[in-house]
Amino acid sequence: GLGILGTKLGMTQIFDESGFATPVTVIKAGPCVITQIKNSEKEGYNAIQIGYSQVASKNLTKPELGHLQKSESPPLKYLKEYKVSSVDDFKLSDKVTVNLFEVGQTVSVSGKSIGKGFQGTIKKYNFTRGPMAHGSKNHREPGSIGQGSTPGRVFPGKKMAGRLGGKQTMIKNLKVVHVNTENSLLVVKGTVPGKTGNLLSIK
Numbered sequence: 001g002l003g004i005l006g007t008k009l010g011m012t013q014i015f016d017e018s019g020f021a022t023p024v025t026v027i028k029a030g031p032c033v034i035t036q037i038k039n040s041e042k043e044g045y046n047a048i049q050i051g052y053s054q055v056a057s058k059n060l061t062k063p064e065l066g067h068l069q070k071s072e073s074p075p076l077k078y079l080k081e082y083k084v085s086s087v088d089d090f091k092l093s094d095k096v097t098v099n100l101f102e103v104g105q106t107v108s109v110s111g112k113s114i115g116k117g118f119q120g121t122i123k124k125y126n127f128t129r130g131p132m133a134h135g136s137k138n139h140r141e142p143g144s145i146g147q148g149s150t151p152g153r154v155f156p157g158k159k160m161a162g163r164l165g166g167k168q169t170m171i172k173n174l175k176v177v178h179v180n181t182e183n184s185l186l187v188v189k190g191t192v193p194g195k196t197g198n199l200l201s202i203k
Contacts, residue, residue: 032052033050035050054077098184
């Protein structure tokens, strides 16, 4: 279904009537503009493309500006499309706001996770470290990476040290705790990918 683009504003906690603290993330979601409507006759599938985050027109390329002029949209930095079952209820340059969501509903939030740089196997894959005793020469090494002269190679997909994080990831089934329409704020229980200021897609 249709989603919305937003920015992570950070985390806080909300106390309910009985005094329980709920960890929540505050997201500035929308308002987004519908920039293109794709239908199964022309493009082969039904989808709604929305734009988010207005910028100065000098920050966009001419092809991007031309695409947005078709729908008479302002210069928007981010575009994303969502597949929908039917496009009948949508019109170009309609606004998509946080009214899409209601309290108690579960949403999936996707975005780029925090990049952690080049990390070893212990941090990246929870490998067990070697004994820290004086005689041990293996403390944080990856260990054996294969068998012997049979098969005589390292199998593809072997877990090794490398870059961790900084990838597109999705956190599912986050509960909407609060919706603030006048400031376009969405408050969900739990954590969402990335740091403050990260671009998120909520659906």
